Amino acid sequence: MKRQSRIKAKKGFSIGFCALVYTFLFMPILVIVVNSFNATTTKPYMSWKGFTFDWYQKLWENTSLLGAFGNTMIIAIISTILATIIGTLGAIGMYKYKFKGKKVIDALLYIPVVIPEIVLGIALLTIFAKVNIPRGMITLILAHVTFCIPFVIFNVRARLSGYDGSIEEASMDLGANRLVTFFEITLPVLAPGILGGALLAFTLSIDDVIISYFVYGQTKTYPLKVMESVKSGVSPDVNALSTLILIGTIIFVVITQCDWSSKKKAK
Amino acid sequence: MGKIVEIEGVNKLYGSNHVVKNLNLSIEEGEFLTLLGSSGCGKTTTLRMIAGFEEPSTGSIKVEGESIEEKEPFERNVNTVFQTYALFPHKTIFDNIAYGLKMKKVPKKEIKERVLAMMDMVQLNGFEKRYPSQLSGGQKQRVAIARALINRPRVLLLDEPLGALDLKLRKQMQLELKRLQKKLNITFIYVTHDQEEALTMSDRIAVMNSGVIEQLATPSEIYEKPKTRFVATFIGETNIYDGCITNITDGIATMTLENGAVKVACPEDFSLLEYATISVRPEKMKFETKPVDGFELVAQVKDYVYVGSVLKCIVSLPNGNELKIERLAGQELPPIGSRCYPYWNPEDAVLIHNESHYIFEQLNSIKLA
Amino acid sequence: MSRKKSKHEFRANTLPAMLTVGPVTLIMILLIAVPLLYVAVMSVCSLDEYYNVTFKFTLSNYTRLLNADYIKIYIQSIVIALVTTVLCILIGYPFAYFIARTKSKKKKILYMLVIIPFWTNSLIRIYGWRSFLGTSGWINSILQGLHIVNEPVDLLYKQGTTILGMVYCLIPFMILPLYTAIEKLDTSLLEASSDLGARPSSTFFEVILPLTSSGIFSGSLMVFIPCLGYFFVSDILGGGNSDVIGNLIERQFQSGNNWPLGAALSIILIIVTLILVKIYQKLGGDMDSLGV
Numbered sequence: 001m002k003r004q005s006r007i008k009a010k011k012g013f014s015i016g017f018c019a020l021v022y023t024f025l026f027m028p029i030l031v032i033v034v035n036s037f038n039a040t041t042t043k044p045y046m047s048w049k050g051f052t053f054d055w056y057q058k059l060w061e062n063t064s065l066l067g068a069f070g071n072t073m074i075i076a077i078i079s080t081i082l083a084t085i086i087g088t089l090g091a092i093g094m095y096k097y098k099f100k101g102k103k104v105i106d107a108l109l110y111i112p113v114v115i116p117e118i119v120l121g122i123a124l125l126t127i128f129a130k131v132n133i134p135r136g137m138i139t140l141i142l143a144h145v146t147f148c149i150p151f152v153i154f155n156v157r158a159r160l161s162g163y164d165g166s167i168e169e170a171s172m173d174l175g176a177n178r179l180v181t182f183f184e185i186t187l188p189v190l191a192p193g194i195l196g197g198a199l200l201a202f203t204l205s206i207d208d209v210i211i212s213y214f215v216y217g218q219t220k221t222y223p224l225k226v227m228e229s230v231k232s233g234v235s236p237d238v239n240a241l242s243t244l245i246l247i248g249t250i251i252f253v254v255i256t257q258c259d260w261s262s263k264k265k266a267k
Numbered sequence: 268m269g270k271i272v273e274i275e276g277v278n279k280l281y282g283s284n285h286v287v288k289n290l291n292l293s294i295e296e297g298e299f300l301t302l303l304g305s306s307g308c309g310k311t312t313t314l315r316m317i318a319g320f321e322e323p324s325t326g327s328i329k330v331e332g333e334s335i336e337e338k339e340p341f342e343r344n345v346n347t348v349f350q351t352y353a354l355f356p357h358k359t360i361f362d363n364i365a366y367g368l369k370m371k372k373v374p375k376k377e378i379k380e381r382v383l384a385m386m387d388m389v390q391l392n393g394f395e396k397r398y399p400s401q402l403s404g405g406q407k408q409r410v411a412i413a414r415a416l417i418n419r420p421r422v423l424l425l426d427e428p429l430g431a432l433d434l435k436l437r438k439q440m441q442l443e444l445k446r447l448q449k450k451l452n453i454t455f456i457y458v459t460h461d462q463e464e465a466l467t468m469s470d471r472i473a474v475m476n477s478g479v480i481e482q483l484a485t486p487s488e489i490y491e492k493p494k495t496r497f498v499a500t501f502i503g504e505t506n507i508y509d510g511c512i513t514n515i516t517d518g519i520a521t522m523t524l525e526n527g528a529v530k531v532a533c534p535e536d537f538s539l540l541e542y543a544t545i546s547v548r549p550e551k552m553k554f555e556t557k558p559v560d561g562f563e564l565v566a567q568v569k570d571y572v573y574v575g576s577v578l579k580c581i582v583s584l585p586n587g588n589e590l591k592i593e594r595l596a597g598q599e600l601p602p603i604g605s606r607c608y609p610y611w612n613p614e615d616a617v618l619i620h621n622e623s624h625y626i627f628e629q630l631n632s633i634k635l636a
Numbered sequence: 637m638s639r640k641k642s643k644h645e646f647r648a649n650t651l652p653a654m655l656t657v658g659p660v661t662l663i664m665i666l667l668i669a670v671p672l673l674y675v676a677v678m679s680v681c682s683l684d685e686y687y688n689v690t691f692k693f694t695l696s697n698y699t700r701l702l703n704a705d706y707i708k709i710y711i712q713s714i715v716i717a718l719v720t721t722v723l724c725i726l727i728g729y730p731f732a733y734f735i736a737r738t739k740s741k742k743k744k745i746l747y748m749l750v751i752i753p754f755w756t757n758s759l760i761r762i763y764g765w766r767s768f769l770g771t772s773g774w775i776n777s778i779l780q781g782l783h784i785v786n787e788p789v790d791l792l793y794k795q796g797t798t799i800l801g802m803v804y805c806l807i808p809f810m811i812l813p814l815y816t817a818i819e820k821l822d823t824s825l826l827e828a829s830s831d832l833g834a835r836p837s838s839t840f841f842e843v844i845l846p847l848t849s850s851g852i853f854s855g856s857l858m859v860f861i862p863c864l865g866y867f868f869v870s871d872i873l874g875g876g877n878s879d880v881i882g883n884l885i886e887r888q889f890q891s892g893n894n895w896p897l898g899a900a901l902s903i904i905l906i907i908v909t910l911i912l913v914k915i916y917q918k919l920g921g922d923m924d925s926l927g928v
Contacts, residue, residue: 003337004322014734018746021731024804025753028764031774032756035767086659093656097649105657108664111672113926114857115909116865118882119902122889123671126678126899146667149660154924178652209759209868210882214889226759230872234763242760249755253748320827340830353828357846366842367832418832 036239079144087152121214135217152197159193277326304475527563717863732814793875810855817851
């Protein structure tokens with residue numbers, strides 16, 4: 001049938017197009033993974049000289065790189081937790097209570113989302129310099145918490161928009177006080193939004209270069225370490241670490257996705 | 268009047284799910300035909316195949332004698348009124364109604380005239396500049412109908428168009444739709460699960476069940492002479508008895524049921540010792556306090572329920588089956604718990620072939636085709 | 637009586653409001669509002685002879701921004717951002733459309749596959765492009781291996797490579813809002829359009845595009861603005877030949893060490909951002925759809 005072949009052609013085109021885009025998205029990752037097994041020892045570590053696991057071993061000896069990765073994880077975990085707590089409380093409070101200046105805070109929340117990161121980076125740099133906070137772990141965490149909070153709030157808020165406030169009244173009617181109601185009712189209902197926000201915050205934190213670049217002092221994070229070595233050629237042990245991180249993420253995604261689908265079946 | 272839509276041997280499969288099975292249906296020009304059935308019976312799929320949103324897996328569909336499989340929906344001279352209305356939310360009512368004409372590149376002046384005339388016809392004057400979100404359900408419904416009708420389609424397909432309206436509005440729109448259809452003399456193919464709606468509006472009804480048309484007939488025939496057990500139970504209330512034909516004399520059969528013998532008018536295609544089913548509408552059922560000649564049913568009065576002009580009597584047979592019997596209100600009644608003898612005029616009961624017989628017939632027709 | 641009432645009011649409203657909104661308010665004021673105001677103040681400060689910031693009012697930082705070299709970079713930066721945005725729409729729209737409207741059960745996986753690359757550090761991925769395109773990179777190896785070229789071709793350090801990197805970094809910010817907008821599109825509207833005689837192209841321009849324009853608007857905003865600031869992309873792939881405004885700012889705060897000038901540049905970026913956000917809102921854009 002002509003019509004059917006037309007439909008098939010359309011489908012073929014869309015599959016082809018998507019495949020091209022996915023290739024584009026994954027091409028540099030492929031380069032990283034392949035280069036992490038590249039036996040070359042001359043800068044800029046690009047031409048293929050055979051297969052080796054050496055870089056994974058060298059990675060263990062590269063304490064400054066591992067230290068930077070450790071810093072990234074510490075900062076990401078602490079700022080995700082802080083941003084999630086502060087953001088969740090803030091979203092709930094702004095949804096439930098009326099107070100002066102609400103609009104101002106609302107407007108301020110959009111700033112880290114829309115403004116170029118570099119502006120926020122230099123703004124934090126100048127203020128930290130002004131009040132003499134030594135740059136390092138503390139300033140990094142403060143900066144990361146700041147730009148993560150809005151994303152947590154927007155996620156929780158999206159969940160709140162479908163939230164039926166009468167279940168809280170029902171809880172209090174049944175004898176639970178405000179605090180118990182909060183932990184028994186409000187929090188579990190909002191959990192998917194909170195988790196989504198936390199995941200986003202974590203992702204943003206581990207990937208951040210620009211803002212960290214202005215406030216890091218002596219505490220180098222993994223992206224900053226990469227940035228430092230970019231000029232002279234990233235050594236393949238960085239590729240090895242990236243490959244390991246990638247594998248870790250994929251395992252994480254697969255586990256959470258499986259969990260998700262089995263839960264759905266239970267329903 | 269000729270045949271405007273001819274559906275021949277159409278099957279539709281989604282994977283292994285056989286949604287429409289060997290469908291044969293021809294629709295007369297200017298007819299109001301309803302596809303009636305519960306959800307998942309294949310009625311909407313059939314409609315969507317005529318519109319061109321789905322393709323038949325096998326078989327052919329002709330509109331005005333012309334095969335339309337190769338035509339895209341936008342090339343077909345049929346229009347659809349969607350269940351959810353599917354009004355374009357970003358366009359005004361005027362632009363929504365004008366859409367089809369704009370696509371046909373009708374001159375602007377003519378578009379304006381025709382849209383305003385159409386809006387007049389569906390009583391929406393003055394709503395030109397509004398957006399769909401500013402209208403009530405009933406008004407949206409009118410826009411959806413106007414938007415389809417303005418293209419002067421040969422066939423209008425309506426997919427449960429009144430499903431989202433409340434009862435009162437629905438009744439009103441039923442009459443209006445019927446009036447419009449008569450006035451414009453357009454063929455309507457109407458899909459609904461509401462049997463009352465189907466009975467009120469249609470010239471003919473095709474009752475569908477799991478992908479098969481069980482019966483295609485006029486509303487009164489569907490109601491009074493159901494051909495299958497499904498049709499009998501799906502349309503209106505009825506009492507069903509299964510049994511075996513043990514005697515046929517002068518066109519009256521004696522059926523032996525679990526609870527005793529009864530009498531029923533017997534068409535010629537039933538034979539002695541055939542297992543069959545009787546359907547008797549509650550308003551055709553009667554009962555006496557004394558045994559009735561030819562009927563051996565004995566029952567106990569369970570309850571009386573007043574439903575306005577009539578009284579519904581619930582009586583139960585020894586095997587536990589309950590019967591519904593309607594009586595005019597105000598008649599004298601035996602007390603609850605007392606014994607009674609249900610019967611009916613043999614001409615008022617409908618004899619139906621057993622399902623297995625019916626399936627056999629279907630298989631034969633498939634083989635022949 | 638009234639004291640009791642106010643006590644109740646305190647427990648029911650004031651206290652929980654303070655506990656919940658307090659921390660976020662504090663952070664937003666101390667780490668967003670105050671620093672940005674301070675940048676504004678600094679942009680009108682002068683430098684003393686030791687290159688220290690002194691609070692002496694001057695507009696010279698702003699007049700210096702009109703320097704011809706700078707203007708060239710603004711124009712270059714805007715061109716890069718515009719081209720990047722247009723490319724992101726042209727690639728992202730059909731792509732988002734195909735994955736959002738697929739009936740396949742793999743839709744969720746297709747969606748995740750867009751996000752997964754962005755869990756690898758963006759710098760290292762940009763560097764991956766450099767390895768791919770560089771003189772001793774993959775493309776050149778293939779071209780030389782096939783004897784298409786004899787000498788390595790320098791594909792790097794051009795405006796085109798910077799744009800490639802920008803598109804690469806920012807395309808998810810286009811795809812995700814488009815995906816959301818397209819997924820919301822009611823299939824019956826497309827069927828209705830086709831039913832009323834619209835060919836696929838008419839359906840696209842009359843129905844699909846207007847109803848998904850919100851996704852294009854928010855995607856464009858989320859691509860265009862960061863593009864002005866992503867200095868590391870042009871650093872790694874552009875090699876100083878395709879600086880954006882971000883590079884100018886970065887230089888003032890690092891090697892150049894002229895903070896007031898950098899602050900003035902930042903204020904310009906803030907103003908540009910505010911104007912674009914206003915336009916976005918005028919077009920009916922929803923601020924909340926930007927964050928998620």
